[in-house]
Amino acid sequence: MHARITIFALGVLSLAVISLYPTLQFPSSAQVSTFIGPRVWPLTLLGILFTLGLVLLAITLRDRKQALAAEPPSSQESSENAELPPPRFSLARTRHWWFMAAAVAYTLLMQSVGFLVASLIFTLAGTLLLGARSWVTVVITLVVAAVLMQGVFVSLLGIPMP
Template sequence: MQARIYIFAVAVILLALASLPLTLQFPSSAQVSTFIGPRVWPLLLTVLLLLFGGALLVMTWRDGRRRAQQPLQDGNSQYAVSADDPQAGSSVSDTAEAPAPAWTLSLAATRHWWLMAATVGYTLLMSVIGFVAASAIFTLLCTLLLGARSWLVIGITVVVAVALMQGVFVTLLGIPLP
């Protein structure tokens, strides 16, 4: 399991490093007529990706070292079985022999892929039908994927999200949207 976390953390760091030169090519606020330039948001996300990926890598490495050193420091492992206690041996052997659950392609197992596909679709759809309509569809789809079932809650979420996006970008920041 720890190898997967290492791979994920390294992938996040590599994504951030690959995105950094492209992000720096965006114009700054001094080069455009808006209060906050187009570079700010992607640069912030890229730096956060780099920081969080690095933090995940360091924390995973630190936890792995703690687990490796813990039995040596304590003198006993968490899996040690006492010869005097037959109950302790049965619980350890039961967990070691239990079959792993079968992996299935359920919505819960593939939800992250659907969210990424929705994000790509949102990006493509934005130039075709416009920002507000694409944002409403994207918010509706993401709300459903994340498990909301009440149509009242879904409707309120879509309206509030679209109003916030429109209000923040157009009204507050003065950034024209497609």
């Protein structure tokens, strides 16, 4: 279990580092006529993503060390020899990978259909991945997300939607 979480944390860190170069290609606030430039929000998210990836990696490594120290030597041998059941595919087990794939798709889709449409598609995918089953909940989430994005970026910050 610790190996999977470690791989996921390393994937999150890699995603943040790889996304840094394209993000730095966005214009800064000095290059545009808005108070906050298009680069601020993605850089903020990348900083948060990188920080949380580091925290997840540190917690996973700490928990692994504690689990190895607490496990008696005889059970280590028996756990290595014991057969594990074959892994079954389930959305709950792979949800984090689907979120990462959705984030990459969101970034690529934003360039072709625009920020608002791509954000609504990403919000829909994220809501369904988080387990929302009621279409009323999904529609309310999409409407609130659209109003917040339009209100914050266009009305409050004066940043036109791409």
